[in-house]
Amino acid sequence: MPARVRVEDRECPLSTAMSYVGEWWTVLLLHDCFDGYTRFDQFEANIGLSSSMLTTRLKTLVDNGILTKRVYHERPVRHEYVLTDFGRSLRPVLVAMAAWRNEQLAPSERAMILVDTDTGREVEPVTVDPVTGLSVSDPRFAFRSGPAAGEEMRARYAGERGKPGGS
Known part of the structure; x- marks a missing residue:
């Protein structure tokens, strides 16, 4: 179905x-x-x-x-x-997915890690807003309807529903 x-x-x-x-x-x-x-x-x-x-x-x-x-x-x-x-x-998407999973594991339990090939150092990628430098996981960042949004998408993000902590 x-x-x-x-x-x-x-x-x-x-x-x-x-x-x-x-x-x-x-x-x-x-x-x-x-x-x-x-x-x-x-x-x-x-x-x-x-x-x-x-x-x-x-x-x-x-x-x-x-x-x-x-x-x-x-x-x-x-x-x-x-x-x-x-x-x-799509590479940053896959890197972020792997990093998300590795965050749940102790370093000794990680089967695959992302490293800087010049130094060999393990890196922990984050997605940041280039203006503020804040991680986009910060609750101040939320989805809203964009300029091409249709009626349903606009309704979804109207009022309190689209705000962090809204229902």
Whole structure:
């Protein structure tokens, strides 16, 4: 049974972003891409996804403009999948997701960490407002309807509901 999609979700950037990368396998494929994997057999061996499912996921990423498919061998024809600029712009999202999970673990329990490759030092990424320098996790930052918001999105953020601590 398909999930019910609310009208406001059609314009919500979180909902639309999830339509691009909201599947478990998609995030794992992107992780592999950022680690330098480009070929079908590499993805298949590393992730363990069936060929048909992997083909479907890669096609979706290409169709959505996240990856581009290009020939790397003529006979037989073999393709590689390379991140586009749009796809590369997802890196901070994956870094933030990994950091969010690592925050829940003791340093000795972290299986993968983000490091500065010049120094080898582990880094803890944060997303900050460039004007104030504050982390966007600060409660003073809240979503509001934007200039392109429709009636439902404007209603969602009208009044107290869109304020921190509002219902």
